[in-house]
Amino acid sequence: xxxxxxxxxxxxxxxxxxxxxxxxxxxxxxxxxxxxxxxxxxxxxxxxxxxxxxxxxxxxxxxxxxxxxxxxxxxxxxxxxxxxxxxxxxxxxxxxxxxxxxxxxxxxxxxxxxxxxxxxxxxxxxxxxxxxxxxxxxxxxxxxxxxxxxxxxxxxxxxxxxxxxxxxxxxxxxxxxxxxxxxxxxxxxxxxxxxxxxxxxxxxxxxxxxxxxxxxxxxxxxxxxxxxxxxxxxxxxxxxxxxxxxxxxxxxxxxxxxxxxxxxxxxxxxxxxxxxxxxxxxxxxxxxxxxxxxxxxxxxxxx
Amino acid sequence: xxxxxxxxxxxxxxxxxxxxxxxxxxxxxxxxxxxxxxxxxxxxxxxxxxxxxxxxxxxxxxxxxxxxxxxxxxxxxxxxxxxxxxxxxxxxxxxxxxxxxxxxxxxxxxxxxxxxxxxxxxxxxxxxxxxxxxxxxxxxxxxxxxxxxxxxxxxxxxxxxxxxxxxxxxxxxxxxxxxxxxxxxxxxxxxxxxxxxxxxxxxxxxxxxxxxxxxxxxxxxxxxxxxxxxxxxxxxxxxxxxxxxxxxxxxxxxxxxxxxxxxxxxxxxxxxxxxxxxxxxxxxxxxxxxxxxxxxxxxxxxx
Numbered sequence: 246x247x248x249x250x251x252x253x254x255x256x257x258x259x260x261x262x263x264x265x266x267x268x269x270x271x272x273x274x275x276x277x278x279x280x281x282x283x284x285x286x287x288x289x290x291x292x293x294x295x296x297x298x299x300x301x302x303x304x305x306x307x308x309x310x311x312x313x314x315x316x317x318x319x320x321x322x323x324x325x326x327x328x329x330x331x332x333x334x335x336x337x338x339x340x341x342x343x344x345x346x347x348x349x350x351x352x353x354x355x356x357x358x359x360x361x362x363x364x365x366x367x368x369x370x371x372x373x374x375x376x377x378x379x380x381x382x383x384x385x386x387x388x389x390x391x392x393x394x395x396x397x398x399x400x401x402x403x404x405x406x407x408x409x410x411x412x413x414x415x416x417x418x419x420x421x422x423x424x425x426x427x428x429x430x431x432x433x434x435x436x437x438x439x440x441x442x443x444x445x446x447x448x449x450x451x452x453x454x455x456x457x458x459x460x461x462x463x464x465x466x467x468x469x470x471x472x473x474x475x476x477x478x479x480x481x482x483x484x485x486x487x488x489x490x491x492x493x494x495x496x497x498x499x500x501x502x503x504x505x506x507x508x509x510x511x512x513x514x515x516x517x518x519x520x521x522x523x524x525x526x527x528x529x530x531x532x533x534x535x536x537x538x539x540x541x542x543x544x545x546x547x548x
Numbered sequence: 549x550x551x552x553x554x555x556x557x558x559x560x561x562x563x564x565x566x567x568x569x570x571x572x573x574x575x576x577x578x579x580x581x582x583x584x585x586x587x588x589x590x591x592x593x594x595x596x597x598x599x600x601x602x603x604x605x606x607x608x609x610x611x612x613x614x615x616x617x618x619x620x621x622x623x624x625x626x627x628x629x630x631x632x633x634x635x636x637x638x639x640x641x642x643x644x645x646x647x648x649x650x651x652x653x654x655x656x657x658x659x660x661x662x663x664x665x666x667x668x669x670x671x672x673x674x675x676x677x678x679x680x681x682x683x684x685x686x687x688x689x690x691x692x693x694x695x696x697x698x699x700x701x702x703x704x705x706x707x708x709x710x711x712x713x714x715x716x717x718x719x720x721x722x723x724x725x726x727x728x729x730x731x732x733x734x735x736x737x738x739x740x741x742x743x744x745x746x747x748x749x750x751x752x753x754x755x756x757x758x759x760x761x762x763x764x765x766x767x768x769x770x771x772x773x774x775x776x777x778x779x780x781x782x783x784x785x786x787x788x789x790x791x792x793x794x795x796x797x798x799x800x801x802x803x804x805x806x807x808x809x810x811x812x813x814x815x816x817x818x819x820x821x822x823x824x825x826x827x828x829x830x831x832x833x834x835x836x837x838x839x840x841x842x843x844x845x846x847x848x849x850x851x
Contacts, residue, residue: 489792512821
């Protein structure tokens with residue numbers, strides 16, 4: 246079994262973007278993706294697809310990119326490596342729904358290699374409900390675990406903890422949402438494992454529209470009012486705080502002269518900030534706030 | 549002439565907070581500051597005053613703090629210094645107006661010292677109009693220059709350039725607003741200069757309500773519509789981007805376990821993001837966008 250080339254992986258990821266966009270359009274029933282093709286001056290480019298005119302989705306995108314060129318000094322320094330060219334390809338998604346009852350979702354699958362032979366996979370999928378619901382959280386984590394378990398039984402526990410640690414706002418002592426999985430620098434020992442990790446990322450890609458489609462359909466039926474919209478705006482504020490202050494990918498992109506509009510595709514349509522906001526005791530908002538914590542075993546919780 | 553103690557400076561800065569709050573309440577005519585007194589577990593505390601129920605001001609605050617304790621490792625490492633206790637006191641202000649025709653303003657004056665004798669002053673004042681107006685910009689820079697020139701004729705040109713460089717969003721290649729002045733690590737050679745720099749910071753403090761009161765009064769008379777409100781929301785988004793991604797003070801505060809709600813007092817009440825927004829050719833918004841650049845000599849411009 247021979248290893249797929251970077252061009253093969255890039256092509257497969259591009260097809261995954263097509264698949265996901267088609268499925269999300271179907272699930273929304275009204276909106277569509279508008280395509281924006283861009284070139285990177287230093288090498289490569291991308292195909293950013295922004296969702297427009299949605300019924301359920303208010304803002305978001307599904308971005309594919311395949312970029313290459315001299316490895317940024319920041320990476321070389323971190324890895325203690327000499328000059329080398331790099332190649333990176335991936336699919337990155339953030340969707341912000343209109344309804345506060347539908348969660349925000351994020352997914353990313355990516356492959357990175359350097360011409361000195363160093364290479365790895367990274368990615369993850371995580372859910373940020375404006376209102377934490379235990380049944381929803383359990384469903385999400387169960388579906389993610391099922392995919393993980395098909396490839397390696399150590400993946401889910403390891404990557405679930407990684408997501409808890411990664412999607413965390415130290416300055417608020419809260420997690421961004423209910424987590425999911427996150428993995429980075431996953432290095433294959435041999436060609437077989439390389440294919441296995443690649444297939445794992447593709448299974449995550451296929452899971453994305455399935456599991457999010459489920460929430461789009463089910464949760465967009467739930468009623469809400471001004472109170473829920475206003476809470477959604479504050480939660481969107483926290484999403485902004487995480488992405489701009491702590492997200493390593495966003496920081497890296499903005500630091501290394503990445504394509505700003507594609508990087509900040511993850512921003513919500515709007516967000517609000519209120520000094521010292523405290524949810525009302527006993528409210529659904531307080532319940533959510535209390536459940537934005539690391540280390541919750543969503544699979545074993547029953548309401 | 550003997551040098552004022554850190555306790556003296558802290559007291560004077562606290563009085564400056566009182567003065568500024570009183571003047572801003574008068575200029576607004578309706579809103580008032582609500583006080584929030586807090587203690588810092590590691591030493592010291594502050595008095596955060598948040599503006600409520602305003603007529604002209606929508607959100608913002610005037611914060612005083614005087615904190616002390618072991619110097620954070622980040623500072624020690626940066627300055628290549630051994631362990632030492634520090635003391636820091638200052639007044640920090642951000643005001644977001646309701647009307648898009650009134651600019652956002654920021655001011656900060658601060659004093660820092662360590663028990664090994666190292667000490668310095670820092671601060672600045674800068675204006676972020678949602679709509680750049682040359683007359684307003686000239687007025688603002690002229691008033692700031694007048695204060696600077698009373699103390700040192702090198703201050704304005706030096707600190708104006710510093711503000712251009714500091715209040716800059718590399719990922720957008722734009723400045724946050726029309727700048728003003730910014731200075732840091734201003735070290736006095738002797739007691740006389742120490743007093744001089746302290747008085748300079750107090751003159752800036754007194755300038756604040758004067759110059760901003762002028763814009764509150766004049767610009768809140770200007771009419772605006774949906775188009776201007778929507779542009780304001782996008783500009784507020786940029787304000788969030790600067791503060792969360794690039795502002796050294798915010799980063800440092802969040803990194804070193806500062807008081808989150810006081811640090812993020814600077815966030816606008818709301819903000820919006822739109823993928824690839826481009827102002828209409830020939831519009832006032834495009835004019836503003838084109839004038840968010842470093843190195844503009846606002847004093848010499850005539851419409």
